[in-house]
Amino acid sequence: MSNLSVSELPVLQPEQTAVPCCPPLTERPLSAEEAERTAVMFKALGDPVRLRLFSLIASHEGGEACVCDISDVGVSQPTVSHHLKKLKDAGLLTSERRATWVYYKVAPDVVAAMSALLDLRR
């Protein structure tokens, strides 16, 4: 466990919340670095299963849900876990263990930043 995997470059730290990245896309073009960071978030929502998982959590009570509540999306349980990890790594979700169960919760400010980015009204 001492060596880092090359395929797991720390693009976004899990606990690094609140990344109000950029102004609306109409204001100015994104730099390469901004685009690199922002694309991770959009890519996280760019899969049907992840989008369903995210909507299940977002529409759940308090914007959070136990994994056991959202595991019925048509893929195996390890796959669900894999997708939740991707959403978490992108900063869109946070997770917390409470007793036996793990709860995932939306990161409101990150999602709000994405929404604001797409607000093209001048």
Added chain:
Amino acid sequence: MSNLSVSELPVLQPEQTAVPCCPPLTERPLSAEEAERTAVMFKALGDPVRLRLFSLIASHEGGEACVCDISDVGVSQPTVSHHLKKLKDAGLLTSERRATWVYYKVAPDVVAAMSALLDLRR
């Protein structure tokens, strides 16, 4: 069919009608079909090069730009064309040839629908 303004008529141009899909993600979970259609749009923005191209067009005069104006994003010309096609297929852009040049333009209502989807305020 050629002279119709996009903003005045229902959006029906692309093969996939990526029209205003769904209520905010807090309201209810997405169905599998909704997720499938919506994920295409997010996936389109889930690449750094495409995100830069999109921001270049969105921030350009009138929300449209000639390909020749936005080709300097660090990849080859065929790759730029490939990415623009993906954005267009996802419904986020429309294209129009004027004389020698091809102009790409943002599809405001589709982008607005994505933004609204991520508006998690209850």
Added chain:
DNA sequence: GTCTTGGTTCGACGTTTGTCGATGCAGCAA
């Protein structure tokens, strides 16, 4: 201790994606 349940990580495999050079096509100008 052992057993059971909820979730994550591992290893592998087939598919998709991003990228390029080469080629093709449309429009303009000699």
Added chain:
DNA sequence: TTGCTGCATCGACAAACGTCGAACCAAGAC
């Protein structure tokens, strides 16, 4: 006609991705 320029498409290839079963870990219950 010929030539040139702006973009799109083709063909190929490596890298990334989504998926699964197996194995593993964490927390209770017995």
